[in-house]
Amino acid sequence: MIESARDSCHRFIFDDSGIRGQIVSLSSSVKIALEHKNYPAPLSSLLGQAMTAAALLADTIKMEGSLILQVQGDGPAHTLVAQATDDGDLRGMIHYTEGVIEGNDFRGLVGDGKLVLTIDASGSERYQGVVAIEGGSLAEAIEFYFDQSEQLPTRVWLSSSGQRAGGIMLQKIPGENEERFRWDHLVALTHTVTDTELIELDPVDLIQRLYHQESVTIYQPVMLRFRCGCSRGKIESVLLQLGQSEIEQIAENSGEVSVECEFCNQKYDFDAVDISALFRATTAVPELRQ
Numbered sequence: 001m002i003e004s005a006r007d008s009c010h011r012f013i014f015d016d017s018g019i020r021g022q023i024v025s026l027s028s029s030v031k032i033a034l035e036h037k038n039y040p041a042p043l044s045s046l047l048g049q050a051m052t053a054a055a056l057l058a059d060t061i062k063m064e065g066s067l068i069l070q071v072q073g074d075g076p077a078h079t080l081v082a083q084a085t086d087d088g089d090l091r092g093m094i095h096y097t098e099g100v101i102e103g104n105d106f107r108g109l110v111g112d113g114k115l116v117l118t119i120d121a122s123g124s125e126r127y128q129g130v131v132a133i134e135g136g137s138l139a140e141a142i143e144f145y146f147d148q149s150e151q152l153p154t155r156v157w158l159s160s161s162g163q164r165a166g167g168i169m170l171q172k173i174p175g176e177n178e179e180r181f182r183w184d185h186l187v188a189l190t191h192t193v194t195d196t197e198l199i200e201l202d203p204v205d206l207i208q209r210l211y212h213q214e215s216v217t218i219y220q221p222v223m224l225r226f227r228c229g230c231s232r233g234k235i236e237s238v239l240l241q242l243g244q245s246e247i248e249q250i251a252e253n254s255g256e257v258s259v260e261c262e263f264c265n266q267k268y269d270f271d272a273v274d275i276s277a278l279f280r281a282t283t284a285v286p287e288l289r290q
């Protein structure tokens with residue numbers, strides 16, 4: 001019996017085929033991400049889709065680490081970031097220009113620019129793939145990424161109501177035989193899914209409903225949650241990169257240096273004593289400053 005729950009990612013595979021899929025259903029993780037910022041409605045929906053996409057993509061990486069999906073464009077929502085780790089931590093945020101967010105049109109929101117996928121796996125080099133933003137939705141932009149940089153047939157369906165989100169990804173398994181007919185058939189079946197079904201339905205029920213005539217194995221889910229990986233130590237290393245004179249200048253002007261995490265609103269304060277201790281510690285260990 002397969003467990004079924006909100007805030008989860010189930011992997012599934014079509015038996016006797018080289019085609020796999022993932023289904024993600026999000027509720028409280030999106031809600032928590034949205035509580036941290038007062039986003040206009042179209043951006044709440046976009047953030048839910050981006051977090052869903054990051055969770056779908058992270059499940060395809062068979063290693064410890066995290067996947068970061070970034071969309072950087074010249075539209076009013078100019079930076080979109082969603083991150084998912086292999087053990088189910090999710091976070092996301094959007095930088096946008098206040099007062100100019102209108103409509104739900106993806107390209108109207110993000111404009112032209114680039115989509116970047118970064119895989120940060122522990123113990124190996126950071127991998128980054130970059131393509132231009134193409135298509136009329138985030139799902140299409142991700143499909144274009146796989147078409148261009150991985151040349152791996154991939155289809156993505158994303159939906160979000162703001163408080164809830166869901167998505168499905170189908171992908172050919174690398175190295176498996178081409179089964180054009182089967183692929184087209186499964187894409188056509190998945191294409192019948194409605195936004196409401198993606199958002200509202202139990203994920204296992206939805207898989208069974210969509211593929212009831214197929215032989216499909218569904219795996220136990222990875223449970224997902226909003227969790228931000230920020231820490232005082234990580235903020236300290238950012239301050240060190242900015243350099244002592246710049247940080248001391250900020251502290252002099254405002255009395256202290258206060259940094260707020262853009263994902264979870266956690267505040268990190270550094271007073272003059274903290275700052276001098278921070279730079280004194282690294283002066284004693286010069287290799288940390290490289």
Ligand SMILES: [Zn+2]
Binds near residue numbers: 228261263264265266
């Ligand atoms: Zn944080």
